[in-house]
Amino acid sequence: MFSFKKASGLSKKAFINYAIVIVFYLVFQILVSTGNITSALKGQLIPITCYMIMAVSLNLVVGISGELSLGHAGFMSVGAFTAVIISSAMGNASNPARLFVSILVGAILAGIAGFLIGIPVLRLNGDYLAIVTLAFGEIIKNILNCLYVGIDEKGLHFAFNNPDALGMDPLGKVLINGPMGAVGISKIATFTGAVILLLVVLIIIQNLVNSRTGRAIMAIRDNRIAAESMGISPMKYKMLAFTISAAMAGSAGAVYALNYSTLVPKKFDFNTSILVLVFVVLGGIGNMTGSLIAAGILVVLPELLRKFSDYRMLVYAIVLILVMLVTNNEKLKGRMDIFAKKVRMKISKGGKKK
Amino acid sequence: MLANLINGISLGSIYAIIALGYTMVYGIAKMLNFAHGDVIMVGGYVSFCAMMYLGFPAPLAVLLAMIVCTTLGITIERLAYKPLRSATSLAVLITAIGMSYFLQNAALIIWGANPKAFPNMFKNFEAIEFAGARISPVALVAIIANVIIMVALTLFTSRTKVGKAMRAVSEDKGAATLMGINVNFTISLTFAIGSGLAAIAGVLLCTAYPTLMPTTGSMPGIKAFTAAVFGGIGSIPGAMIGGILLGVIEIFARAYISSELADAIVFGVLIVVLIFRPTGLLGKQIHEKV
Amino acid sequence: MSKSPEVKLVNVPSPNFVPEKDLGKPLVLEAAHLGIDFGGLVAVDEFNIGIGATEICGLIGPNGAGKTTIFNLLTKVYEPTRGTIMLGGRDTHNLTPVQVNQMGIARTFQNIRLFDKLTVEENVKIGLHNHMGYHTLAGVFRLPNYWREEKKAHERALELLDIFGMADLANVTADSLPYGAQRRLEIVRALATGPKLLLLDEPAAGMNPSETEELMNNIRKIRDEFQIAVLLIEHDMNLVMGICESIVVLNFGRIIAKGTPSQIQGNPQVIEAYLGTHRG
Numbered sequence: 021m022f023s024f025k026k027a028s029g030l031s032k033k034a035f036i037n038y039a040i041v042i043v044f045y046l047v048f049q050i051l052v053s054t055g056n057i058t059s060a061l062k063g064q065l066i067p068i069t070c071y072m073i074m075a076v077s078l079n080l081v082v083g084i085s086g087e088l089s090l091g092h093a094g095f096m097s098v099g100a101f102t103a104v105i106i107s108s109a110m111g112n113a114s115n116p117a118r119l120f121v122s123i124l125v126g127a128i129l130a131g132i133a134g135f136l137i138g139i140p141v142l143r144l145n146g147d148y149l150a151i152v153t154l155a156f157g158e159i160i161k162n163i164l165n166c167l168y169v170g171i172d173e174k175g176l177h178f179a180f181n182n183p184d185a186l187g188m189d190p191l192g193k194v195l196i197n198g199p200m201g202a203v204g205i206s207k208i209a210t211f212t213g214a215v216i217l218l219l220v221v222l223i224i225i226q227n228l229v230n231s232r233t234g235r236a237i238m239a240i241r242d243n244r245i246a247a248e249s250m251g252i253s254p255m256k257y258k259m260l261a262f263t264i265s266a267a268m269a270g271s272a273g274a275v276y277a278l279n280y281s282t283l284v285p286k287k288f289d290f291n292t293s294i295l296v297l298v299f300v301v302l303g304g305i306g307n308m309t310g311s312l313i314a315a316g317i318l319v320v321l322p323e324l325l326r327k328f329s330d331y332r333m334l335v336y337a338i339v340l341i342l343v344m345l346v347t348n349n350e351k352l353k354g355r356m357d358i359f360a361k362k363v364r365m366k367i368s369k370g371g372k373k374k
Numbered sequence: 375m376l377a378n379l380i381n382g383i384s385l386g387s388i389y390a391i392i393a394l395g396y397t398m399v400y401g402i403a404k405m406l407n408f409a410h411g412d413v414i415m416v417g418g419y420v421s422f423c424a425m426m427y428l429g430f431p432a433p434l435a436v437l438l439a440m441i442v443c444t445t446l447g448i449t450i451e452r453l454a455y456k457p458l459r460s461a462t463s464l465a466v467l468i469t470a471i472g473m474s475y476f477l478q479n480a481a482l483i484i485w486g487a488n489p490k491a492f493p494n495m496f497k498n499f500e501a502i503e504f505a506g507a508r509i510s511p512v513a514l515v516a517i518i519a520n521v522i523i524m525v526a527l528t529l530f531t532s533r534t535k536v537g538k539a540m541r542a543v544s545e546d547k548g549a550a551t552l553m554g555i556n557v558n559f560t561i562s563l564t565f566a567i568g569s570g571l572a573a574i575a576g577v578l579l580c581t582a583y584p585t586l587m588p589t590t591g592s593m594p595g596i597k598a599f600t601a602a603v604f605g606g607i608g609s610i611p612g613a614m615i616g617g618i619l620l621g622v623i624e625i626f627a628r629a630y631i632s633s634e635l636a637d638a639i640v641f642g643v644l645i646v647v648l649i650f651r652p653t654g655l656l657g658k659q660i661h662e663k664v
Numbered sequence: 665m666s667k668s669p670e671v672k673l674v675n676v677p678s679p680n681f682v683p684e685k686d687l688g689k690p691l692v693l694e695a696a697h698l699g700i701d702f703g704g705l706v707a708v709d710e711f712n713i714g715i716g717a718t719e720i721c722g723l724i725g726p727n728g729a730g731k732t733t734i735f736n737l738l739t740k741v742y743e744p745t746r747g748t749i750m751l752g753g754r755d756t757h758n759l760t761p762v763q764v765n766q767m768g769i770a771r772t773f774q775n776i777r778l779f780d781k782l783t784v785e786e787n788v789k790i791g792l793h794n795h796m797g798y799h800t801l802a803g804v805f806r807l808p809n810y811w812r813e814e815k816k817a818h819e820r821a822l823e824l825l826d827i828f829g830m831a832d833l834a835n836v837t838a839d840s841l842p843y844g845a846q847r848r849l850e851i852v853r854a855l856a857t858g859p860k861l862l863l864l865d866e867p868a869a870g871m872n873p874s875e876t877e878e879l880m881n882n883i884r885k886i887r888d889e890f891q892i893a894v895l896l897i898e899h900d901m902n903l904v905m906g907i908c909e910s911i912v913v914l915n916f917g918r919i920i921a922k923g924t925p926s927q928i929q930g931n932p933q934v935i936e937a938y939l940g941t942h943r944g
Contacts, residue, residue, distance in 0.1 A: 088464060140649045147406060147463070151603045152648055154596070155641035162638035181632055199634070224804050231803025231810065232789070232796045232817075239779045239790045246777035249739060250857055251765035251794045260800065290596065294471055301468045334479040340472035341454055348461035348469075 034226040037309050038219065041072075044316070045215045052211075060323060068319045069214035070276040073221050075299040075311035077268035080225050082297070083306030084234065085261035086241030087142070088150040091157025092269050092296050097164055097288035098133050099126030099270025100277035104202040107278060108171055108195050115208040123217060123274045130270020131263050133160070138262040142255060157293050164285035169196040201284030202277065209278035217275060221268050225308065228264070237261050302343060377507035378629050379622065384513035386621020387520035388582065391575040392598030393605070393613035394527065395568030401544040401608035402564045405463060408470040409450060411595015412477035413569050417443045417576030418492065418586050419485055425493055432495035439573040447569025448562050456558070474592070481588035492584035495577075512581045519574060524614050527567075531610065540564060544608065597624075597637075600644050606657025615655060620644075680714025681922075683909045689717040690753055692768070692861045692893045693738065698747035699917075700737055707733050708917040711747070715861065720887055720894045722904040724928075725914035726937060731897045732774055734914070735863050738895075739771050740764045752860060766794060770859035772850040774866050774897075780839035784830065784849055787838050788821040791856025795820075824852050827889075828882060843870050848879075855886060862886070864896040868903050876900060880907050905929065913937065 048065055051057040078092045103122035110118050137156045141149055168179040172192025179185035183198060196202045228234045239247040240254045248254060277283050299318055303310025321339075325332035346352050392414060399407045417439040424435035454473050458466045496511035503509075531537035542550040543560045551557050579594055580586050597620060605616025620640055627639040647655065682691065691714045698711040708730045715721050723731050736742045738749060740761045749756045751767050759767075770791075779787050789796075796817055798809045825831045828848040833841065838849060847867060854862055867883070868876045880903055887894055898904050904911060905925045913921040913928060915937040921928055928934055 082464075088467075140645060144648060144652055147400075147607070148603065148648055148652060148654075150406075150467075151600065152645055155600065155644050158596075159638040159641050162635055166632070166634050181634060227804045227806060228800070231800070232793055232798070232813075233800040233803055235782070235786055235790050236793055238782055238786075239793075242779035242781055243777045245741065245761075246773065246779065247790070248741075248761040249765055249771055249773075250791050250853070251762050252790070253760075253762045298468060298471065301464060305464065330483055334476065334483065337472050337475035337479055341469055341476065344465055344469040344472060345454070345457055348465040349457040350460065352457065 033309065034222075034230070037222055037226065037312060040309065040312055041215060041218055041222065045211075048211070061320070064319060064323065065211045066209050066214050066279040067276060068316055069211065069218050070272040070279075071296065071299065071319050072312050072315045073214075073218050073272035073275075074269055074296045075303065075315040076218075076221060076225055076308050077265045077272070078296050079300045079303075079306065079308060079311045080228075080261055080265045080268070082300050084225075084229055084241065085237050085258055085265075087258065087262070088146070088297075089153040089262075089265075090150050090290070090293050090297065091137075091153035091155070091160070092265075093288040093290070093292035094157035094160035095130040095134055095266040095269035096273035096276065096292070097160055097285060098130040099123075099273030100283060100288065101164055101167070101196060101202060101273075101285075102126040102129045102270070103274035103277045104195055104205050104283070105169055105176065107206055107208060108193075109176060111206075116213070118206075119208050119210070119213050119275075119278060122278060123271045126274030127267040127271040130273065131267030133270075134263045134266020135259065137266075138259045142258045142262060154290060154293070157288075157290060161285050161289055164196075164288075165199045167196055168194070168198055170194045199285070201282060201286075203282050205277060205281050205283060207279060207281060209275045214275045217271055221271070222308065224264070224268075233257065233260065298340060302340070376504075377509075378625050380504075380507060380509050380513060380517075382622030382625035383618055384510075384516045384621070385582070385625055386601075386618035387516040388575050388578050388617075389594065389598045389601045389621050390520050390614045390617025391516075391523060391571050391578070392594060393602040393617045394523070394610065395572050395575075396599050396602040397605075397607055397609065397613040398540075398564050398568050400602070402540060403455065403459075403561055405455065405466045406470060406599070407455075407565075407568075408467065408595075409473035409477055410568065410572060411591035411593075411598070412474050412481075413443050413447060413450075413572040413591070414576040414579065414595060415481060415586075415588060415591030416446060416477060417573030418580040418590060419481060419490075420573070421577045422490055422492055422580070422586055425495070435495075436574065436577050439577060440570045443569040443573035443576070444566045447565040447572070451562055451565040456561075478588045478592070485588065487588065490586040492580035492586050494584065495581055510582075512578065516578045516582070519578065520614070520617075523571065523574075524610070527610055536560070536563065597640065600641065603654055604644050604647055606651075606654030608658075609654075609656045612654060612656035679712060681910070682714060682716030683719050686716025686719055691715060691750075692717055692752060693895070694750040695738065696748050696750075698734075698737060698744050698749065700733065700742055700745045706917060708737065709746075710918060711737075711914075712919065713912060715893050715895060717860075718887055718891055718893055720883065720896070720907055720909050722908035722911040723895060723897045723914065724899070724901075724904055724911060725920075729914040730917040731914055732865060733917075735771060735865055735897065738764075738863065739769060765857055765859075768858070768860035769863065770854035770857045770861075771863035772847070772854055772865055772867065774869070776843075776846050776850060778838040778846055778849060778853075781837060783835050783837055784825065784841070785818070785821050785834040787849060787853050788824055788856050789817050791853040792817050792820060793857075795856075795858060821856070824856055825849075827855075827886065828852060844875055847871070848882075851882075851886075855890070859892060861893045861895065864894060864898075866897055866899065868898055868900045873902075876903055879903070883907055 052062060074092060074096060078089065081087055081089045103126045106122045106125050107118045110121060141152050141156065144152055166181040168183045168186055170177045170186045170188045170192050172189040174189070177186045177188050193204065236247070236252045237257045239250065239252055240257055244254050299315040300311055302318070303314030322332050322336060325335055346356055392410070395410050396407065399405065420442045421435040421439040424430040424438045425432065430438065450473055454469050455466060458469060496515070499511040501508045501510050502514065531541055539550070539555045539560050540563070542553065542555055543557050547557055576591070598617065601616035601620040602613050604620060605612030605614070623643055624636050624640050627636040631639060680694065693713070693715040695711060695713050699709040700707050711734060723734065725731055737744050740756060740759055751764060751769055754767065756764050779790060796813045798813045802810045822831045822834060825834060830845065830848060830852070833845065838846065841849060851864065851867065868879055871879060883894060884907060908925060911923065911925055911928045912919055913934050920933050920937055921931045
């Protein structure tokens with residue numbers, strides 16, 4: 021007879037993810053307060069959380085909406101540089117308020133960028149869509165490379181491709197200096213703030229997926245023509261997923277930027293987009309729990325591989341290739357399953373003997 | 375103006391040669407071989423070492439680079455891509471990205487992070503004056519090489535038995551197998567040709583822009599891939615047209631608009647083209663059957 | 665004596681016929697002079713049809729006659745080259761598949777197109793998409809109307825699945841269903857969009873005689889319960905002759921015969937189309 025695949029309860033999965041985030045937060049908060057953590061790892065806590073947000077938000081596009089995006093870092097940079105400007109512009113407010121407004125505005129601007137880019141991009145399919153998102157990511161980076169922003173008593177000054185055009189008071193401060201990037205950022209991001217943002221992002225994505233909107237997005241992914249015949253407009257829902265995802269990347273970028281004192285646009289190039297995509301794919305496409313764990317482990321992994329020093333990125337590459345081969349090749353997958361079964365049998369037998 | 379045009383065509387010719395590797399592999403294996411750009415870099419390093427350390431003359435160094443890259447291309451295909459023939463395109467893409475990281479970091483360990491100054495293999499040749507514009511020998515060689523490669527490949531795929539087999543596999547793997555074509559051999563051959571061309575492109579690129587680093591191949595790789603998409607991926611003349619247009623646009627943007635924004639303009643043009651012709655300039659329109 | 669104002673005279677089409685019970689009710693679908701060319705090849709030409717409000721109509725013809733192309737024209741997957749399609753009295757010129765679905769036409773596909781990775785219930789709920797009255801934000805923030813509408817949709821989905829006795833499979837993923845059940849799920853899903861006209865593309869393909877018998881009863885049941893019209897493509901002549909009130913026969917993109925099952929069965933042109941000319 022047929023063996024039916026039962027879908028496990030979606031709401032249960034959602035709560036597991038909240039639990040993972042909260043445990044992650046508590047464990048590291050305790051480690052930090054008791055001083056049982058290396059300073060290198062401690063410095064990584066906010067970036068790790070940001071990459072988790074990046075991974076789950078990209079998973080919304082790649083996993084739920086089924087479109088391969090290679091320009092996610094571009095939206096992160098929009099949020100990052102917006103946050104630098106906003107946080108400096110509201111210099112007198114309290115830090116949490118500055119952080120909050122920076123995240124919000126960063127998310128909104130990145131969302132607008134996502135919407136505008138989505139209009140041409142989402143008309144394309146498959147690999148063409150991927151290459152155009154890559155192109156937009158590079159364009160955003162190039163534009164930010166030409167952006168000069170300064171602040172003085174009269175307010176903000178903007179210039180494009182010409183630092184001399186800022187026209188500031190001699191006492192003014194340059195915030196973003198073209199290819200040199202943002203300088204003198206006030207480091208107001210906190211681990212707690214980042215984790216709260218991660219939770220909010222998770223709640224939004226998971227609630228969205230388990231609603232009529234999410235089902236419409238997945239229907240378009242599984243079969244666009246059938247979805248259209250059900251009266252669901254592909255463009256509308258693809259745009260929605262793409263825009264929300266971009267806004268979330270912007271919010272992650274905002275927190276990320278406010279954790280450093282300087283930041284160059286080059287940080288958000290194609291390689292960062294790929295890195296986030298790797299988290300999503302290794303964690304399992306469409307699997308939010310996987311994205312969280314993969315982002316966490318893979319950001320820390322190069323850190324853990326430090327004793328291999330020069331070889332660590334090489335090891336990282338080999339691990340990546342091997343994981344892809346083992347999880348995607350039918351033969352290897354079969355052998356791994358048999359192996360896992362044997363191990364499980366042995367364990368259970370051992371348990372019975374006792 | 376003329377000088378810029380010729381420089382553009384020359385840079386575009388290099389892109390076109392790289393783009394051929396992307397387009398042929400995509401046509402036959404339906405995958406984006408992200409590691410292709412890094413094969414260029416390996417080609418650059420091998421010819422560099424052959425000339426500087428082993429004292430090889432330039433033509434022999436190029437030949438050595440081609441042999442090494444061809445072997446490398448076949449090895450990569452056999453080890454990393456062949457086991458994933460039936461996997462999703464995303465899985466293959468990530469594997470290719472992993473391969474790209476691997477090659478870059480291996481190069482980093484072998485040759486170090488410091489940029490190497492690539493020797494000028496045309497130092498015995500004078501720049502040619504043409505209608506008031508100076509044309510460097512490497513520009514001329516790039517253009518000539520591109521034309522020869524293009525003609526040779528077109529003849530190869532349309533006239534020879536192996537070339538026809540290649541086209542058959544790219545149309546329909548299953549049917550090709552039934553017709554007695556060795557699909558694995560054909561795919562390996564495609565990778566071999568693409569990688570051999572990458573070695574030539576690597577040498578030309580490093581001669582024209584003589585700094586050699588582990589990341590040298592990645593940006594030209596992305597641009598050449600863009601060129602392949604621009605011209606219609608899977609199409610050999612498309613790769614040539616896409617590459618040359620891209621090169622010309624890039625050089626003109628650098629000269630007349632802004633060198634900072636040149637890449638943005640190149641990618642911007644790509645996007646505009648894809649909006650109006652969603653499968654590139656010479657790409658085939660594909661309709662889903664309902 | 666004043667002259668009464670001059671009125672405009674309008675041509676009323678109608679070489680069409682409908683079952684007697686549907687007389688007086690507006691036609692659900694009316695297509696006139698419909699045709700489409702694919703790069704010089706005339707795939708469909710001069711296709712005229714009128715479907716009554718609760719009619720079950722069969723569209724038959726040899727392979728490659730253009731039957732599925734007609735479905736694609738009616739659902740606006742293709743924009744016709746010639747002719748008009750009126751759906752519930754409204755012209756569908758330049759409308760999209762999404763818009764015509766919302767106007768009351770739903771279909772199944774010859775090569776099954778389910779949302780494979782989603783559950784049976786979710787597949788049906790996607791059909792109910794445009795009948796669920798809450799906004800995206802209400803879903804994200806889990807406002808009361810989210811819960812209310814989701815509950816309603818859940819109940820409605822089970823009700824619809826129950827027509828085919830599939831309610832107990834609600835939590836199974838669509839791709840793990842056996843073939844016949846997948847075909848039935850496609851019908852349920854199309855029905856969930858609340859159509860006035862249901863297009864079924866080879867609903868009995870791959871079914872055994874007893875399954876086909878059950879399907880026939882279910883198609884009749886759907887028509888009676890929902891008071892909708894059905895247009896179906898089918899090769900199984902027992903099914904076509906058994907449930908269709910009228911039949912349209914297509915060959916080489918053109919209608920060669922129209923009528924009741926018994927008229928069609930006796931039509932020499934139809935026999936020729938199916939069996940070829942008798943020579944010698």
